[in-house]
Amino acid sequence: MSRIASILLPLPLPEAFDYAEPEGMALELGDQVVAPLGPRLLVGVVTGLRDGAGHNRALRPVAERRDSSSLPANTLSFVHWAARYGVDAPGQALAIALRGSRAAPPRPERLIVASGAAPARPTPARARVLAAASQPMSAGALAQAAAVSSGVIRGLIEDGALEVRLATPSARFAPPDPARPGAALNPSQAAAAQALRGMITEGGFQAALLDGVTGSGKTEVYLEAVAAVLAAEPTAQALILLPEIALTQAVIARFEQRFGAAPAEWHSGIAPPLRRQVWEAVAAGECRIVVGARSALFLPFANLRLIVVDEEHDGSYKQEDGFIYQARDLAVARAKIEGAAVVLASATPSLETLWNAETGRYRWLKLSDRHGGAQLPRVSLIDLRETPPEPGRWLSAPLVEAMAETYGRGEQSLLFLNRRGYAPLVLCRACGERMTAPNTDSWLVEHRYTGRLVCHLTGFSMPKPDHCPHCGAKDSLVSIGPGVERVEEEARALFPEARVAVFSSDTIADAEAGRRMIQAMAEGQIDMLVATQVAAKGHNFPNLTLVGVVDADLGLRGGDLRAGERTYQLLAQATGRAGRHERAGRALLQTYAPDHAVMRALQGQDRDAFVAAEMAERESAGLPPFGRLAAVIASGADAVALESYVRALAAAAPNAPGVEVYGPADAPLGLIRGRRRKRFLVRADRSVDLQAFLATWRARARIPSSVRVTIDVDPYSFL
Numbered sequence: 001m002s003r004i005a006s007i008l009l010p011l012p013l014p015e016a017f018d019y020a021e022p023e024g025m026a027l028e029l030g031d032q033v034v035a036p037l038g039p040r041l042l043v044g045v046v047t048g049l050r051d052g053a054g055h056n057r058a059l060r061p062v063a064e065r066r067d068s069s070s071l072p073a074n075t076l077s078f079v080h081w082a083a084r085y086g087v088d089a090p091g092q093a094l095a096i097a098l099r100g101s102r103a104a105p106p107r108p109e110r111l112i113v114a115s116g117a118a119p120a121r122p123t124p125a126r127a128r129v130l131a132a133a134s135q136p137m138s139a140g141a142l143a144q145a146a147a148v149s150s151g152v153i154r155g156l157i158e159d160g161a162l163e164v165r166l167a168t169p170s171a172r173f174a175p176p177d178p179a180r181p182g183a184a185l186n187p188s189q190a191a192a193a194q195a196l197r198g199m200i201t202e203g204g205f206q207a208a209l210l211d212g213v214t215g216s217g218k219t220e221v222y223l224e225a226v227a228a229v230l231a232a233e234p235t236a237q238a239l240i241l242l243p244e245i246a247l248t249q250a251v252i253a254r255f256e257q258r259f260g261a262a263p264a265e266w267h268s269g270i271a272p273p274l275r276r277q278v279w280e281a282v283a284a285g286e287c288r289i290v291v292g293a294r295s296a297l298f299l300p301f302a303n304l305r306l307i308v309v310d311e312e313h314d315g316s317y318k319q320e321d322g323f324i325y326q327a328r329d330l331a332v333a334r335a336k337i338e339g340a341a342v343v344l345a346s347a348t349p350s351l352e353t354l355w356n357a358e359t360g361r362y363r364w365l366k367l368s369d370r371h372g373g374a375q376l377p378r379v380s381l382i383d384l385r386e387t388p389p390e391p392g393r394w395l396s397a398p399l400v401e402a403m404a405e406t407y408g409r410g411e412q413s414l415l416f417l418n419r420r421g422y423a424p425l426v427l428c429r430a431c432g433e434r435m436t437a438p439n440t441d442s443w444l445v446e447h448r449y450t451g452r453l454v455c456h457l458t459g460f461s462m463p464k465p466d467h468c469p470h471c472g473a474k475d476s477l478v479s480i481g482p483g484v485e486r487v488e489e490e491a492r493a494l495f496p497e498a499r500v501a502v503f504s505s506d507t508i509a510d511a512e513a514g515r516r517m518i519q520a521m522a523e524g525q526i527d528m529l530v531a532t533q534v535a536a537k538g539h540n541f542p543n544l545t546l547v548g549v550v551d552a553d554l555g556l557r558g559g560d561l562r563a564g565e566r567t568y569q570l571l572a573q574a575t576g577r578a579g580r581h582e583r584a585g586r587a588l589l590q591t592y593a594p595d596h597a598v599m600r601a602l603q604g605q606d607r608d609a610f611v612a613a614e615m616a617e618r619e620s621a622g623l624p625p626f627g628r629l630a631a632v633i634a635s636g637a638d639a640v641a642l643e644s645y646v647r648a649l650a651a652a653a654p655n656a657p658g659v660e661v662y663g664p665a666d667a668p669l670g671l672i673r674g675r676r677r678k679r680f681l682v683r684a685d686r687s688v689d690l691q692a693f694l695a696t697w698r699a700r701a702r703i704p705s706s707v708r709v710t711i712d713v714d715p716y717s718f719l
């Protein structure tokens with residue numbers, strides 16, 4: 001045997017497997033290959049090659065070397081780094097990295113071109129076609145170029161004067177032009193752009209926080225960093241991560257304006273053939289700017305020089321199932337591996353990022369002014385203890401009055417409520433039974449648009465029944481509490497003349513419909529928009545002057561580590577939608593807790609005071625960013641096996657200084673689809689190698705086949 005190839009397969013296996021390299025295959029590290037595993041053939045990646053001399057165990061040979069692009073060494077290092085960080089199998093991270101490469105390829109196109117042979121019967125129309133057909137093109141394009149019917153082209157093909165070629169369409173990623181003029185920057189933007197350009201020129205790993213109030217023009221600033229990267233090296237690539245990218249077409253348009261070419265997009269809405277083309281073009285270095293969702297971080301960049309994480313505080317950067325990761329943290333790791341610059345941008349940075357900026361790990365670039373002289377909205381609290389809405393209503397008199405004034409001036413209102421559906425809870429008036437999904441601890445949410453009760457956790461849904469399924473009483477089910485659909489109903493009843501719309505992931509059929517609604521709002525075709533957080537991010541509505549937050553306390557009720565921080569971020573973003581242009585904006589927050597630190601900070605627009613208080617609290621408890629957390633979740637349908645496993649695991653916890661293990665406890669969502677769930681919480685000092693601790697601990701107790709164990713490093717959900 002000549003050489004042994006270690007092949008990492010995209011599966012939850014602990015390590016790469018060894019195979020024999022067949023004579024003449026000439027494998028290289030990063031190559032994609034097909035290898036047998038049991039009876040199956042799988043695509044994997046070569047992660048090691050060594051001399052096979054003296055190896056006496058029979059190895060199965062690599063079946064085939066694929067002609068897809070290889071994974072660059074840095075991408076492979078990143079895959080391993082991400083897996084170790086997440087205490088997960090490297091194959092799980094590899095599966096994300098290979099997703100584009102394994103997407104269905106585009107169908108070949110039928111192109112027509114002149115064969116060089118003269119037609120048997122020349123006519124003026126035929127001559128025009130042959131003149132136009134010097135380059136391959138589609139039959140339709142050729143007929144149009146020569147102003148003939150498709151019959152003329154068919155005739156020439158039959159004659160042999162034209163020939164048909166099948167070609168795989170290549171996505172054309174036009175080269176961006178960094179020399180085009182950028183937007184005019186105000187002094188604070190110009191200073192930040194200059195600092196970023198300096199970072200790029202200096203080269204190597206660098207991290208910066210671009211910290212600017214909503215509407216301060218962060219995008220224009222980081223576009224200058226992208227321009228600097230493109231200008232520095234002809235092969236340099238930039239990656240921009242965005243939350244809710246399918247809806248943020250305005251940002252894509254700004255890239256196009258700035259560089260004269262559209263960036264490649266990477267998100268779940270991209271069709272598989274294009275996905276595959278983007279993947280290949282990124283690996284080949286032909287695609288220089290990618291704007292994408294969190295998984296774009298796993299693309300096989302040939303020469304990545306800059307990563308921008310826009311809205312870095314956004315919760316959607318955390319991938320919660322399958323391979324669990326926080327894309328913002330991994331972006332910094334990837335930049336380190338690539339020796340590239342990373343820019344984290346936000347109006348409401350996460351405490352982790354602020355702490356890194358405060359301690360000097362990240363450069364801290366601040367934008368103080370709103371772009372174009374617009375003012376931040378005036379924020380006031382509505383104390384619901386003093387002015388409660390009428391029973392069965394959710395909008396208080398002061399908010400309704402403000403909506404009436406705004407509507408009277410021909411301006412727009414946004415009512416923000418981060419709760420989908422009509423009512424979050426349906427219960428029986430006769431017996432008190434709460435409607436839940438089968439074998440699951442989650443309430444069913446009523447949706448009036450579809451007339452169904454839906455479980456947002458498992459996706460289970462059923463028509464709303466006439467009779468209580470528990471006691472059989474007729475018409476006894478009542479809807480408790482508001483969702484966006486119910487607030488929309490109330491707004492319509494209060495303002496029957498107004499154009500009222502609702503925007504949540506349920507009421508929008510697809511990304512295209514979402515973009516249309518954002519467009520309609522931006523163009524002033526909607527007077528009042530009732531929306532969940534999908535509308536709170538990044539959009540610019542010039543005529544929006546009132547933001548009403550229906551339930552400002554909602555996010556505080558979960559009571560987890562980040563409840564205050566998340567509420568502050570979400571509401572600051574939502575209220576920041578108002579008055580981004582000439583007209584002054586105001587925001588009204590309905591709350592039962594006007595003295596809560598979050599509400600006071602929002603009202604006073606005093607982020608610093610809020611952050612200082614929150615930091616002090618976290619520091620005294622040793623919580624992130626001052627300590628580290630991880631959750632270990634065990635679940636299983638067999639309650640006895642699960643119980644005995646978590647007991648064994650608890651007893652096996654290594655005794656390590658600076659680490660505390662809490663649990664096992666029933667998870668707040670103790671039952672999902674018939675599987676019981678138990679949780680441990682681990683807190684560790686920053687000096688502890690938390691990943692090593694978790695890996696050691698997990699290995700000490702045998703996991704029964706009926707039990708699934710998930711490790712969530714730096715958890716965001718405590719359910």
Ligand SMILES: [Zn+2]
Nearest residue numbers: 428431468471
């Ligand atoms: Zn009942």
